[in-house]
Amino acid sequence: MKRTGKARGVRPYHHGDLRRSLIDAALALVAEKQDWTFSLREITRRAGVSHNAPYNHFADGDDLLIAVAAAGFERLRDHLRAAVSGITAPDKALLACGRAYIELALKNPALYRLMCGPALAKSTGSRPAGAREAAEEARAVLEEIIRRGAQSGAFAVSPDDPLEQAKVVFFAWSVVHGLSMALLDGFAETEITLDDMVKEIERGLLKGLTPRKSSR
Amino acid sequence: MKRTGKARGVRPYHHGDLRRSLIDAALALVAEKQDWTFSLREITRRAGVSHNAPYNHFADGDDLLIAVAAAGFERLRDHLRAAVSGITAPDKALLACGRAYIELALKNPALYRLMCGPALAKSTGSRPAGAREAAEEARAVLEEIIRRGAQSGAFAVSPDDPLEQAKVVFFAWSVVHGLSMALLDGFAETEITLDDMVKEIERGLLKGLTPRKSSR
């Protein structure tokens, strides 16, 4: 059963796929403790390896956490794709996308915070391939919706101005991100449900606050 | 000059106001390193005290960080108040408030992250008086603007429905928070300026995306 072996680099090694095992162990710890201040050694204990094993796959502890965040973005991407698949109306898709995003963030707050914090905070250069990539693919879901809405005339966005579309994408992303974070932070003093937030997205993002037929 | 001493509890002590000194030292470290992973002992070194001194004022390291976050919210509150003072038109005030918020967040990203992370993440009970208080006072600035806009008819919000107003406040806060974070996270692939964001707030929050005179 010897593999001809072209040194792909990303396959089971001596001890199995330890890199993946470590990331999974860390993901489990984040989910359990809702925190990522656990020690690197705790991860190795859970994975059943020596306390020095990670250094063959990660530069240091932060590097491992970045990889964990990357895994989180992959999940987000898949979740968003699944949520909007089959929905053709841009406004419906936008709401479904926002709902799915918030849903996932609230399901594992610590992981979401981890994704937003350390991983993205560091200079963009040092991020492993998967992280930036998955994050951009997640955003691509939203981009596609905005683009379709601009072309169909459902959104008040010029279909021929990519920069304007990019700004709207940025804004829409910020809205759901902000909603998620504000809720995570317990910033909603009043009881606010997921449906309330979707309604607020509809109201605030689609319709705006300025009266349609002003009384002036 | 002896004070009659009614044990107010919040005045210079034996060694001066060490509690405040420690918070200031930590604030300085956060600003310098743009990170809060430094050790408690490093703070004590900078403050010139023993490595055990903090334990007379804080339960543990996290407790100190929470106090640092509280100090950050006080700054934010003051900054917002200063930014909107004297602006009467609700829509102008809203934009000025958002601009000031983002401005401050971008000036010290690490502090802003700290405020949003550990401090607010923990259960609301354990937070020191100042934190929640200052955060609510900061939000009160926004609440006031929304309330005025609702009453004057500048915003499409019922002036008699506090819950509706609360939701709009929540949404508006989320928007600026999300914009700040998205920018901090380097999420804007295209070059986006502060003015761009204010314009996007105006467009997205006030006017909305749905065409006014739809072509349907």
Added chain:
DNA sequence: ACAACGATATGGACAGTGTCCATATATGCC
């Protein structure tokens, strides 16, 4: 004024941590 007391700071100690180094062991290629 003075003594007793509580609050505040200090130094010592200990387990746990991150990371370097040298060493062992498996894997892939010839």
Added chain:
DNA sequence: GGCATATATGGACACTGTCCATATCGTTGT
């Protein structure tokens, strides 16, 4: 087969958070 290299292990060290006992100062009651 044998060798280079990637992968895992154990030892070591400085550093950290936090507990404990001790020293010092401020306040309060009398």
